[in-house]
Amino acid sequence: MTAYDALLAFTRDTHALAEVLGRLSWDQETVMPRGAAPQRAEEMAALEKVLHGRRSDPRVGEWLAAAEPSDDVARAQIRLIRRAYDRAMKVPVDLASEIARVTSLSQGIWAEARAADDVAAFLPTLAQVVDLARAEAAALADGGDPYDALLDGHEPGMSGAAIAALFDSLRPGLVDLRQRILGSGRDMAILQGPFDEAAQLRLTTECARAFGYDLDRGRIDKAVHPFSSGSGLDVRITTRTSPDEIFGCLYSTIHETGHGCYEQGIDRAYLLTPLGTGVSMGVHESQSRIYENQLGRSRAFAGWLHGRCVEAFGDMGVAGADAFYGAMNRVEAGYIRTEADEVHYNLHIMLRFDLERALIRGALEVADLEAAWNDRFKADFGVAVDRPSNGVLQDVHWPVGLFGYFPTYTLGNVYAGCLFEALQRDVPEWEPALATGDAGPATGWLRERVQQYGGLYEAPALIAQATGAAVSAQPLLRYLETKFADLYDL
Template sequence: MANDRAYDDLMAFQRETEALAQISGRLGWDQETMMPRGAAEQRGEEMSAIEGVLHARRTDPRIAEWLDRAKPADAVAQAQLRHIRRSYNRMTKVPAALAQEIARVTSVAQGIWAEARAANDVAAFLPTLADVIRLRREEAAALAQGGDLYDALVDDYEPGATAASIGAIFDRMRPRLVALRAAVLASPHQPAALDGSFGADAQLRLTRDLASAFGYDWSRGRLDIAVHPFSSGSGNDVRITTRVAESDPFNCFYSTIHEVGHAAYEQGIDPDYRLTPLGQGVSMGVHESQSRIYENQLGRSRAFTGWLFGQMQERFGAFGISSPEEFYRTVNRVQPGYIRTEADEVQYNLHIMMRFDLERALIKGDLAVQDLEAAWNDRFLADFGVAVDRPSNGMLQDVHWSVGLFGYFPTYALGNVFAGCLLKALKADVPDLDARLAQGDASPATGWLREKLQRHGGLRLPVETITQACGFAPDEGPLLDYLEAKFGEIYRL
């Protein structure tokens, strides 16, 4: 009975901690959607205060006692204890004052970044960025205890991954991606660009229908506007954001589908896991596998874009694209561009590889903050053949570094790798997939993903999660094969 009581007491304590973490997340959502600009400094203090409470709970000495005495009765209990033990071991290495200072500085830094981005003023952001990097390096040193600092940060987002393992994957991917991009851009068969103006209200009505088509549960979510689209929350409160540009409806539509992939993962987790360590996505790479397969392999497929073409004709009238096939090619158009979130499937991972190398150098100390803009611009010109025209199209475009998410970027590319594997397995298991997508019905795909992956939450380790869903261990091969086949056909290579 003592062992049962230890586990029960630990899980009751953990449930309250998870609930408080959700409140913290809701503060972050509010900050990016509805918070008045003048509240930034106060919000930083609020975030710091709640982080202090969370850190105290996550390092409570009773956790160690409960972990010692608890005897898991099944695989679910074993997984719960594994997550709690991992969190406890990591959190007890980080001083409470440091955790609170990181929360305060990154909360304020987000607003400073947003203003610097709007003004294209790198100098206004650099001192704050230097503070964020200094704090994250301190945290990494506490976690690594003599090991690699960047590995310690990556492990927070993708348990088990290292800079070396990620770098090896990227080294294998890069030659085929670079060769494919060169062939695509040199092809004489270039798709037409989308041209025209598409009203914001009509875009948002259609984007809500797209979210519904991909299974977003509106009774447990909502859609708002943000500078940088994101998904927030878990369980019964999972919110998504998008952005609208009247000249580029694809930005709104595919940002929404992407965030629905994240949200569907959280909404699809077994309800029994709610407000426990298993009640959220197991890693950011696995999370990105959901957003990327929703957005790209499903949302940009020939079948689904055929349905979307009809929807756009109904809502916007004639818009210069004459057929579903031409529309499919336009949706998947490859072109030089600055913005990662707007990048096509061929070039997206190259954007990630660049950020991966730059942030590793920043954390290692090989790249000084004041040299980051020049390093970014030089690398971008070398990798993409285009000179960066302004900071908002360069090093100020992403929110991640302002909020301290060093080690997060590579999980986007890992998510693409995982998505390629999932698509291969999905197509084998659901032979009528394209016929259903052509009707605007993504439920066979989303249902398969929910059953095979989403409902399990954090039950398994990240790579095990993908392996169990696919029936084979993940590697980059399926993704690269998919890209070469898809874009080889579109560009008649």
């Protein structure tokens, strides 16, 4: 057995164990009994110790030094294994285990505090999580920027400065478009419920299938905050329901379907290896966002979805498919990021990016976070936060230690803008097909150009290869301008 063969065999076992840890997390957020939380935290901490030991095993370093890659696939495997090894070597095992334990407990405490709108009940736990994240960031940064070290874990090679520059390039266009929309004098309909939960779940499963999600290798469950989990042959997604509102369920599902289809679409030869999962969270979000927005909120899909919703829920108080299309794209300064329209969404991300960057750098303390959030939200959206569940408690990311994750949503929107412009050029039949509920031409193009490669190419190179052009924010801005100028007669 060559050094490369030994390295890959060892890595496959490590990835298999990581999938088990992911399944424990999925179980915790979907069906685990509430009283099991303390034991689950210990289980996850113990498994994280095992994983950390494997990722930092001295034999990995020896195999990496001796491995001789024979092709581009082997070179990519080695690149990603070396990256994981270098990061693992910088983080002490006790710290990695404690992060797993505390964030497991934190998720349940956050969910209860969110339901009760009780910030004070969660702040001590969040302070623990932030302290651990700062310690991890310091270890990984090795004297560099601590926030960049965490961001790099979600978007390799990206920096906070580059994200800030991207946001600076987007903000003026987004704010100008929002002002013109809100000043247009036009308003869109709001669907009238109630919406039966069982009917929502049946329809949301139909939507997931329409976008290509394979339920023989996946499942759809409910969670407080929708998410996707797993890779390869076991890829699970979650959604949520509300009796008063249908779009939250439908578009949470379509969003997570994008994540799930990415994982299901990766070349099976890469199963349980570093190449067998998405290359970065920005690329992952490009798939979930293009499924959700450019495809799922298109006029073509609106006609099909309107018909299915009328069958399930009656007329919903809207006069036809055009009004339904307007309702699904209604622009307003709402509180909730996951329910935000496409014009406001990235402003939600910019708020979170600035706050978490300040938290990790020590320029903002947890005790001051709610006030900082509320002040920034009022400045950016012109509306005062009415309760914590609509403000600082709404997202699960900080409770589970995902600092540096939020910017990848906007980066994903930028990637999605690039991909959609190329898709329109290459696949003119996507729109008439989608009008019949068939997303296949569009999702097939995405599977061919992006999804099948998994981690083979680095993110900017993958998008450039898929589209034939360098990554730019301009396609996203052009898409938003074209769509909403038409909707609001700008």
